[in-house]
Amino acid sequence: MDEDDRLRFLFAKAFETGVPTDDCPTAERLLEAYHRQLDQDEMNEVVDHIAICPVCAEAWRLARQTPPPSPARR
Amino acid sequence: MNEVDAELRAKLVRFVARVCPPWLAAQREDLVQMAAIKLMRTASDKEWTDGFLSRVAYSVVIDEIRRKRRRNEVGMSPSMPDRIMNSADLSPETHARGAEVGEVLLECVGELAADRRRAVTLYLQDHPVPEIAERMGCNRKRASNLVYRGLAELREKLRARGYEP
Numbered sequence: 001m002d003e004d005d006r007l008r009f010l011f012a013k014a015f016e017t018g019v020p021t022d023d024c025p026t027a028e029r030l031l032e033a034y035h036r037q038l039d040q041d042e043m044n045e046v047v048d049h050i051a052i053c054p055v056c057a058e059a060w061r062l063a064r065q066t067p068p069p070s071p072a073r074r
Numbered sequence: 075m076n077e078v079d080a081e082l083r084a085k086l087v088r089f090v091a092r093v094c095p096p097w098l099a100a101q102r103e104d105l106v107q108m109a110a111i112k113l114m115r116t117a118s119d120k121e122w123t124d125g126f127l128s129r130v131a132y133s134v135v136i137d138e139i140r141r142k143r144r145r146n147e148v149g150m151s152p153s154m155p156d157r158i159m160n161s162a163d164l165s166p167e168t169h170a171r172g173a174e175v176g177e178v179l180l181e182c183v184g185e186l187a188a189d190r191r192r193a194v195t196l197y198l199q200d201h202p203v204p205e206i207a208e209r210m211g212c213n214r215k216r217a218s219n220l221v222y223r224g225l226a227e228l229r230e231k232l233r234a235r236g237y238e239p
Contacts, residue, residue: 001157001158001161001163001164003239004197004225005157005158005161006163006164006168006239007179007198007225007228007239008154008158008198008199008200009154009158009159009161009164009168009172010172010175010176010179011176011179011180011183011198011199012152012153012154012158012176013152013172013173013175013176014173014176014177014179014180015143015150015151015152015173015176016150016151016152016172016173016176017173017174017176017177018143018177019143019144019146020140020143020144024140026133027132027133027136027137028129028133030136031129031132031133036208036209040211043209044188044192044210047192047195047196047209048188048191048192050195050199051180051183051184051191051192051194051195052180052183052184054152054176054177054180055139055140055143057195057199058139058152058153059136059139060199061152061153061154061199061200062093062095062132062135062136062153063093063132065092065093066092066093066128066129066132067124067125067128068125
């Protein structure tokens with residue numbers, strides 16, 4: 001494990017005490033951001049949120065297991 | 075339950091299982107049921123593509139995780155790559171104090187300038203630099219620079235708070 005992985009571990013561990021806020025994006029919005037379905041400003045907004053919200057950061061990690069939305073659904 | 079419903083349910087079971095963390099596994103059946111109800115209430119069956127079902131399953135799981143975190147329930151652990159979670163390099167103390175140090179780490183990430191913060195956040199979420207560049211709409215060199223300098227600043231901030239990163 002390199003030093004960066006140690007930081008990744010700690011970043012993820014914050015989930016264990018994190019609490020969602022009223023500002024959390026919806027799960028659908030997180031998924032759109034994860035699959036790059038938002039414009040740059042909207043994407044930045046979501047990434048800014050997961051930087052400080054460990055619960056949404058966990059949701060982002062779980063989004064890895066989902067397929068990208070089909071273009072027809074947008 | 076008719077044949078179509080059984081097929082739909084089988085898909086929901088699969089999609090819920092994909093995103094459901096191990097600590098929530100005991101509730102998978104309930105989550106599938108919640109996803110089925112959400113499906114019936116929010117969409118016509120013409121929209122029930124696999125992609126759509128997958129999104130409904132994801133959203134139900136995330137909503138449940140949020141509910142549990144709001145109630146401050148215990149026993150929830152983050153998902154992360156096996157190479158990290160099972161690493162022998164992490165001491166029992168690091169595991170035990172991980173959440174506490176993680177909170178401090180997030181505080182430090184939040185203090186970084188916007189571009190560095192975004193690059194570092196995506197990097198800590200295990201995205202490689204080329205993907206970070208795409209997500210940030212910049213070239214790879216700039217993304218690499220933002221990650222490198224952002225991590226250096228992050229470590230300085232942690233040290234200043236008494237944590238050796």
